[in-house]
Amino acid sequence: MSEITLSKLAHSYSAHPTGEADYALKELDHVWQDGGAYALLGASGCGKTTLLNIISGLVRPSQGRVLFGDRDVTDAPTTARNIAQVFQFPVVYDTMTVADNLSFPLRNRGMDPAYIASRVQRIARMIGMEPNLRQKARGLTADAKQKISLGRGMVREDVNAILFDEPLTVIDPHMKWELRTQLKDLHRQFGHTMIYVTHDQTEALTFADKVVVMYDGRVVQMGTPDQLFETPAHTFVGYFIGSPGMNLFEARIDRTSADLQGSTIALGAAYGPIEGRAQIGIRPEYVLLGDEGLPVTVKRVEDVGRHRIVRAVLAGQPMNAILPEGTALPADPRVTFAPGKINVYADDWRVPPLLETTA
Amino acid sequence: MDKTQNNKAWFLVLPVLVLVAFSAVIPLMTVVNYAFNDTFGNNDFFWAGLDWFEDMITSDRLHEALGRQILFSAIILAIEVPLGIFIALNMPKSGFWSSFCLILMALPLLIPFNVVGTIWQIFGRVDIGLLGHTLAALGIDYNYTNDALDAWLTVIVMDVWHWTSLVALLCYAGLQSIPQAYYQAAKIDQATRWSVFRYIELPKMKGVLLIAVLLRFMDSFMIYTEPFVVTGGGPGNSTTFLSIDLVKMAVGQFDLGPAAAFSLMYFLVILLVSWVFYTVMTNLDRQETQ
Structure with a gap:
């Protein structure tokens, strides 16, 4: 051996x-x-x-x-x-x-x-x-x-x-x-x-x-x-692991926040300047549906047994969210992302936040 | 709701039935007719019962021809089957040379039987044949028209030349169907070349080998054209196999009654042997599965 x-x-x-x-x-x-x-x-x-x-x-x-x-x-x-x-x-x-x-x-x-x-x-x-x-x-x-x-x-x-x-x-x-x-x-x-x-x-x-x-x-x-x-190192990992895979949004990164076609999302960490195509990724498990946050359009809800998958559109881009059993879908659904669960990608590869690199 | 029964499709089989009746069944019944009757011409037939069959069964001439036939088939199978397997194992598995070998191997199979006979008849002649003359020049006393052993060797080598390809091509097809993973697994298990053959290649070739052996047995047991062209059954009767003897009897001597009885028995023997062979092989297969 x-x-x-x-x-x-x-x-x-x-x-x-x-x-x-x-x-x-x-x-x-x-x-x-x-x-x-x-x-x-x-x-x-x-x-x-x-x-x-x-x-x-x-x-x-x-x-x-x-x-x-x-x-x-x-x-x-x-x-x-x-x-x-x-x-x-x-x-x-x-x-x-x-x-x-x-x-x-x-x-x-x-x-x-x-x-x-x-x-x-x-x-x-x-x-x-x-x-x-x-x-x-x-x-x-x-x-x-x-x-x-x-x-x-x-x-x-x-x-x-x-x-x-x-x-x-x-x-x-x-x-x-x-x-x-x-x-x-x-x-x-x-x-x-x-x-x-x-x-x-x-x-x-x-x-x-x-x-x-x-x-x-x-x-x-x-x-x-x-x-x-x-922390998927590549968007493929995010997409391949998990069911459904990670949500990816085209965004503009501005140090601690991401600009999603006019809506601002706090990233919970600081990032340096991004070169190339910038995306943010968030797992459907960490997408919280409620009365606060950014407005989304719900397209479809799939019941897979132990939870429901909500297929929706956020800022013109498709998004999946997981709705735990027993939770009702709000009449005017809005989403927030769980803090610290957002990953930032440049040309499909993960960019570590600044603190992570210095530490 | 009951399904409408419409069996008119059976009429579509009719042309084939008529064709087979005229080409096979009616001629066969004529042979059966001759086998149980005697005639002196003018379409006058006398009932002969089983006399011709008794004659034939006790005939020394037929026993000798049968003995030669069995020996011939045994030798042919003993050479062509192992040789065919050996060639198939050593043929290139892909690329240009694989196609080249396949075409080369298929060539003898495409040559008409009497042409094969003629090729070898000339090839072996001592005066002008390439083989015969070369052997004579080397001081080897070879003459298939005089020497029974030489005649046998010539006929056997000719058949091997003509038909080994068939066995090789069938085995090759069997080998090609083995997935690469088997060879890879064998490498990982450190199997020897012999083990790979014994436990992977041979079992996978078994099905095609069964067909190859059956075809070669039937064909060699009925062989007529090639040895007839080369040796005409001689010298003496040494290469007179069953078919040659049968033709001599029916066409040469015009003994239609005995020849017809002979034909029927010949046909039944081949049928019987093939059936026994096939049944035994498939039963072995079934036993192993259980």
Whole structure:
């Protein structure tokens, strides 16, 4: 087990990339700490899988280095990296029994049969497939097959990291939750570095200690779920995390206040001059509907069960607000923003308030 | 409300039925007619019962031809199936060379059977053939018109040349359908090349291999044109397979009765063997699933 360092890494699938647009993965520096549980979150086609395949050695990066601890493994083949990977769709050896499937990586490495037997038992218990051990894998359901894939990924104790490429896509919703919990338990027990690729924010936020959000071939933010929610570093993070995503308004920033087409909003912090396109972002959770503040036009109210989502227009721009259960919508709705919850963006990137930078 | 029953669509099948009746069913019934009758011409038929069948079943000539036929099919399958798999595994998977190989492989399949026979008949001749002459120049005593073993080798190599492509192309299609993730997982599991073949490629090719084996068995068991053109069934009777023997009997000797009985049994044997083969293979499949 070791720390995984990506240094000046970039990848393009074309042989002669001409511009930045040709890169599936733009240059990045990143360190995955030993024993961390990471989620790699992003929309489809943002470079998540490419990054994962570079770490496992299935894809060689066009530039930059991959280090496991101090060892440079950029050119090392997959077999030399001691990595486990679970793919999006179940990969099982159909003609083998479940037990043989689970023990395959261990047998190939010439492990002691007694050790293999005990290890297979343990993994089988974990994925709930003990009764099926003697059964051939081909007749099983997609669920069961994916559980075997997960089991095979975790059967080796000495791996540098376990990589999951959207592993729960084919699993039933109730099983998803259970398996995710088991993965988390396993992480606590063995302390493997785990990197979990997903486009599902709930999956990412519940599984990982640290969530890495990717957008258009770039890592835009790495942080705890709380950081991603409160201070999204990029408007994409604001939009992608949360349901609905963060509200963004074109505004003019004037030190401590924002000018929204004539209406003034206090920012609760001081900002320096903004260069480029200025926006302010506020989560729907922090938009307070009441009798005071700026007037809004309500377009639609959606009841999603535990709360209601109000779709409205503020100063000519669309806005969502969350109305807690039991609260009535005022006849003449006006909004205020919760103090200290407004983020300021310049050209989509977050601008820290002045105090934050000096502190 | 009851659905209106309208089965007039069945009439659309009528042309095909008529066509099949004239092209297959009626000729087959003629053969059946010959098999149970004897005739001395003038369309006078005498009921012969099962005599022709008894004759044929006890005929040494037929036993020998059947023995040669089984040996031939066995050798053909033993060479073409593994060779076809081997070629498919080593073909480029994408790009220009993949298309190039596919076209190259398909070429022998496009050549008419008697042209294949003629090609090899000339290719193997000691006086003017490239192969025969070269072998003679190297001091190897090769002559397919005199030596039974040489004749067999020529016919087998010809069939391998003609038909291995079919097995290879079918296997290639099977291999192409394997998702890349399987190979990646195998790398991560440190599987050997043999394990990848045994546990990933072979199981995925099983379906097409079943078809390939069945087609090659049926085809080789009915082989006629190519060996007839090359060796004419000789030297002696050494390459006289069932079809060749049948034609000799029916057209050469004009023994229509025995030949008809022979035809029917031949047809039923192929049908039976194919059915048994198919049933066994699909049952194995089902057992494994359960």
